[in-house]
Amino acid sequence: MTPRNAVTKALTDKTCKEITDLIFGYLNDTLSPSVRRDFKRHLRICSDCVNFLHTYKKAASVTRSIRPEEIPLKVRHNILDFLRGQMRKSGTDS
């Protein structure tokens, strides 16, 4: 473990913690070119961060796949009935 850490530190200024903080910007393409270069250089030598990135991306992609909650027919009717009632009332009031 120690030699790997030493190699990591020697080749890039970024730690795994810093890389994790940069994932959002990396995936949304908002990192500056030099930071992006550091990010990718770290990934080339750190399988832990590669794996972390894969799982982060997976979590984000499955979250986007959550199916929307459908409005139940009864709820839809309830709301429309309420709105029609209120509109009728407000029409009578005015």
Add this chain to the structure above:
Amino acid sequence: MLAYRSMTDQNCSVEGLSAMPQMPAVSIFPSATARLNRKRKAEFDDTDLIERLKAGDEQALEAIFNRYSAKLYNVAQRILGEVADAEEVIQDVFWTAFRKAKSFRGTAQFSTWLYRLTVNAALGKVRRSKKNKEVEYEDYLPKFQQDGHHSVRPVVDWSDTLDEKYAERELQQLLKDALDQLKPVDKSAIVLSDMEGMSDKEIAVMLGLTVSAVKTRLHRARLFLRGKLAVHLGHSAA
């Protein structure tokens, strides 16, 4: 950020529809430009309805309800977690839209105004209720050694095994439960970003946050959701 996420509100005018600039394809979300086009078309279609709504046309309210209720209900339901609460919120939102249509000046998109009403009402309701299921994030966030390396190594790549281990229905439930444990504002940000495809800027306006705060919250929420999935699969969240 998303291709369309870099657009400013001023660029989203209906007049600009035909002269829409081509967005660079830098997004990790490939359908972002298509979503923007749909959104602009919807804005264009709303103009007539808004004018009729301002004149007190009841049919216009129903048309707007038919156009937006499904999306707004999804947002409210995701934030609140209860059908009855979501129903109440959506009911109030459309009634407010009808009553206050005259005060709508068109400086914001009409759909943004409706979303904002929905999010504010839902967050207000969730703050008043005691039913919040949120948990401490710490247990599900990555941990690091003093030198900045991952504290638990090796970090396992379970991204390919998730779909194998869970049937789609199970995974949906798992994600829903995990979402329910997010702080309400974070949950709102995730729902608006990942399910409604909104830009960080739009979300910032809706939630009354800075864009930077939205990014921080989205990142932290995604780290938490990642950690929940990792733990469910028998791995360390760290």
